[in-house]
Amino acid sequence: MVSAAEPSIGLRFENVDKRYGAVYALRNLTLAIAPGECVALAGRNGSGKTTLLRIAACLMRPTRGTLSFSGVAENQNPRAGFVAHASMVYGELTAKENLLFFAKLLGVANRQQRVDNLLREVGLGERKDSLVRTFSRGMRQRVAIARALLADPSLLLFDEPATGLDSEATMWLTGHLAKLRDSGCTILLSLHGESEIARLATRAVRLDTGSAVADTRSGATFQSVFSMAGG
């Protein structure tokens, strides 16, 4: 179920540094992402992909530089759909309780129906009343993806979303993200290596030690961006 996205959101990182102590996770990064773009972020472990996504989600502030949004009311953060390394759901609640809880916080209309539909789509319809702590890694990832999609956000930030997913779930996710991309949703995906999901991207950016070292909109050169040493 893909709803028409709200006005698309654009992002602009300008001279952004993010430092953890003496270590730079991002260094003087300038990157503009147009509304409706689907950007695949590639790079080695520690290249700054996760930090970039967490800053984009407004979960952390840059040490230096600015991040600005277009398509968002002034002084407001975009309510991004965010999938991180951790599942970001409660083990002591069932899959359905988790989604109903977050749907309530997000003010989702027709919560019961929306949650039931999403759980069925991610393949958890049969296990919706099981506690999340009894789920496998892949099942938790499915709940995490369903949580991120709850409010039909116009900005999706997915950090290695296919981690733990089987081929069937990966295919569903790829198809769903394709529909969201086509409806104008802005998508940032952090990926390791060229995968099925990477083919959705309309642009590929490679990070290395916190800086953008390659940036292409040409599908023909995507492979080179992903295949640089380290994936």
Next chain:
Amino acid sequence: MGLLSNTAALLGKEVRTEFRSRELLSTTMVFVLIVVVLFSFTFDPTTNESHRFGPGLLWLAFLFAASLMLQPCFLREQVNDTLSALRLAVSDPFAIFLAKLGANTLFLLMTEVLMLPVFAAFFNVSFRGQLPGILLTFFLGSLGISVAGTALAAISAQARMRELLLPLLLLPLLAPILVASTEVTVSLMAPEPFMQWKGIGFLTVFDVVFLTALWLFGEYLLEE
């Protein structure tokens, strides 16, 4: 979704997860029970001395029990990075604090109310006729402990040596609450009981000041 509806949803989640696991309530109740029983052997419960020392012991037990309860309130949100999910979902981050301190106050009050008859039995004291005053003191004291404790729990959860940091910061900060609550409880347990309104006023001011500070600066405590 406004602040209050966000808070209600978050508080409902806190209560549901706690009643499902019963981690905090069972820990704090067992702790207070052990303290009350052990100290009842130290003092002769028939003397007036126990009436003087009893409330202090009771509040010390509540304070240490609260530090056990407050420690995991933000640490549990870090296990699956659910704090990030909450920050992305709520319209006002203060709702996260309101729900946490509401849940902490509720669980602490439940512990206190359930342990009060045990304390009365072991220390041979009667609160008959003073129950409204006792409950008011418990509420204001617990709220003060929860407001300051929830803020410090949020700070310490992101720090190194987090298990040591919370008690180190919490106990000195809550000393005024401990003193005021104890004095009010002593006056309510006196042979001729009376309500010490000065203490109640102090507890109220403490709660309001810390709640206001949390409202103003709470958002920064949640940032990574």
